[in-house]
Amino acid sequence: MRQRGARERATIADVAREAGVSKTTVSIVLNGLAANGRVRAETRTRIQTAAEQLGYTPSHAAQVLRSRRTMVLALLVQSLANPLLVDLAVAARAAAERRGYEVDVVDARTEEAEVAALRKLHAGRADGVIVATGRHFARGAAVRELRALVERGLPAVVLIDRSPDPAVPAIRADIDGGSYAAVRHLLDLGHRRIALLVLGAPGHGASSADLEAEPSSLADRFRAYRRALSEGGVTYDPRWLIRGPFGLVGGREMVAPLLAVDPRPTAAFVYSDPAAIGVIRGLDEAGLRVPEDIAVVGFGGTEVAAFTRPSLTTVAVPAAEMADIGIGTFFALLEGEVELPADRLVETRLIVRESCGAQRGC
Amino acid sequence: MRQRGARERATIADVAREAGVSKTTVSIVLNGLAANGRVRAETRTRIQTAAEQLGYTPSHAAQVLRSRRTMVLALLVQSLANPLLVDLAVAARAAAERRGYEVDVVDARTEEAEVAALRKLHAGRADGVIVATGRHFARGAAVRELRALVERGLPAVVLIDRSPDPAVPAIRADIDGGSYAAVRHLLDLGHRRIALLVLGAPGHGASSADLEAEPSSLADRFRAYRRALSEGGVTYDPRWLIRGPFGLVGGREMVAPLLAVDPRPTAAFVYSDPAAIGVIRGLDEAGLRVPEDIAVVGFGGTEVAAFTRPSLTTVAVPAAEMADIGIGTFFALLEGEVELPADRLVETRLIVRESCGAQRGC
C-alpha cells in the first residue's frame, strides 16, 4: 500500500543516459566544476535539464562514501530547555549553512548521553564536532571520548569550557568578568550577604573547596564571586554557597536551603536564567518579594529574561557571537589552518533590570 | 598539523584480516546475525576481539548506501524557542532511540526554511519525516514539498495539523476541546468580554472570515472559542480577535491592540504559552494586573507555565504522548502496515493556576 508512486529515485546514471553524456560529465556539471569552460555550455544545459526533469538529487550517502566529506557538523549541548543553548544552536546552524554545512544538534542531558553521542561520531557521521555541554573541564568520560575522536583526526571545538586538550581550541564567555560585575553591582546596591546558587550536588560549605579548584565554568562564577566579595570588604560565609539541580525546578529547590541560612542573605546570584526564574517563583511561594526582600541576578541574558515579572537582571552571554567564532574555528581546523587561535574569550555584560532592585520594583 | 595521530580508521577488511575470516563473516557477527549458531562461538569472539582492538566502527555512509536504511528520522518543528516543541523533540528522540533510530531535529522558522529542509530529504538523508510545523493545513509550498517526498515512497507523519494527504497519517491534540474548556472556564468565572489572541498578520475583524474557514490548528481555537461564547450566551465581537507576531515579543505586541478595544475585554485566551507570557508582561508594562484587571489563559502547558508570576492557567498538550504515537506511526508506515490508523486525537486538559483569577491572585 505504501508503494504508491514509489518510482525509484533517479541516479546519476539516469541523468547521464537522458543527457547522452557520461556520469563523469554529469558529476562535474552538477557540482559546478564546469565553470572555466571545462564543459560546453550546450552540454551543461542539456545535463541540467535532464536532472531537473528526472527530479534528480544526488545520494548523500554515496557522496559521503566517495568524497569522505559529510558536510555535517555535530553540535552537542546540554539541554534544549535552556534558551541560551537554543540560541547557540540556531546561530551555529545559520553560520554553518552559509558555508554549505548542516548542523546536527544533539541534546546530551547526561554525561552518558554525551558519551554515546560522541561514540556515534566514530562512524563518520560528521566532519567535526562542537561540544557545548559544560562537561569538558575534568578528566571525565566525555573528555576522554572527545579526545579519542580528536586522535583520529576529527576537528573538535569546545564552547563553554576551557580547552581540555592542546589540539582542541575553545571559545568561552568571560564568565569571570560577568560574574564579578554582577556581584559588584549587588555590593554597590548595599548588599552585604550575597548567596551564590550553582548547579551541583546539594549541600553547602563542604563543597567550597572543591569548587575553588575546579576548572569549570561554574567554578569561574564562584571565584569571581569570592573576589568581588573580598574586594568589597565582605567576609565570605560558606553557607552562602547553595548547590542544587538543573533548570526551573532546580532553582525552586534551592530556595529552601537559601532561606535556611541565618541571617538570611539579601541577594542571590544564580548560575542561569531558568534557575533564576525558578528561584523567583520559589521565593514568591515562600512569601518573599523580589527585589524588596531578596534581590536576584541571573546568567544568560536570553529573551525570556526581559519578560519575567520582575524582569531579570542578568549577565548576558553573546550566544550568536560564540557560535560564529566556534563555526569559524571549525572551518579553520578543517582547512588545516596551522595558526590556530588560542582560546578565545567573548565579552559578557550585565543587563540591569528589575530583579536586582536597582530600578523601581515590579 | 591536524594530522597528529590520524591513523586511518579501521574498515571491515582490517577486522577480517586481523581475525582471519572473510568480510562476510565479520558483517554477520557484528550485526548480531550470528545468533542461531550461524557462526562458531570461537570465531565470533575472535572477530569481536579484533574489532574492539582496532577500534572498529562501521562507516555509516557505507551502511546506508548498501542497505538503503539511514536509521535516521527527520523531525521538523517550527521553533525551538517554544518549549512545547522542545518537549516534543526530546520525547521523539527518546522513543526513536528505543528502536535504534536517530532523530534529526530541524527548526524551520519560516516556510522557506521548511521547504529547504524537506528538499534535502530527497538526497536520502532520512528514512522518514515527521512534520510538526503547523504549516500543513493549506495548499502551501510546505505541503507540496511534503507530498513530493511521499510520492517517492518516503514515510511521513504530520503532527500538529490535520492530515494534508490520505497517505499521511496525522496525530493532533484536541485543540477544539481544550480551547472550549478554556473559554468556558473564563465564562464560568463571569467574563463576558473575552479576547482571542492568535498568531497571524496583525489586524482584526476582517480576518475573522478567513480564520473561520481555515483548516488550521489556530482556526480550531477560533471555532471552539466562538462556540463556547455562543453557548455561553455571549455575542462575539469581531474586535476581540487579535492577531500578531510570534512568541514572547509577539505576545507583548498584541497588548496594544487588545487594550484599544473599547469596552476593554476582561479576559484573553492566548494561542501559546510564550505568547501568553508576553501578554502578561505587556499588560504589566501598561499598568494592568493579571488576573485582577485582565485574566489570561495560555496554551501548551510546559514546565515554564508553572513558574511565571502569576502562574499560567493553560491548556496542556501531551507532547510526549504525541511524540510516542507519531514515532509509532512512523514505524508502522516503515514496516508497510496496511491498516494505518486514521488521524489520532490526543486529549488536552485545562490546568487552572493563577493567571485566570480562579485561584487567589499573585
Place this chain on the structure above:
DNA sequence: CTGAAAGCGCTTACAG
C-alpha cells in the same frame, strides 16, 4: 559453518 563476488551511487585521477 564460512567465503567470493556483486553492487549500492557517487567522485576522482587519468587518458585522450
Place this chain on the structure above:
DNA sequence: CTGAAAGCGCTTACAG
C-alpha cells in the same frame, strides 16, 4: 571538451 575505470566500505544473495 568528454569518458572509462577504479574504488569509497559496507551488506546480501548465493554457493559450497
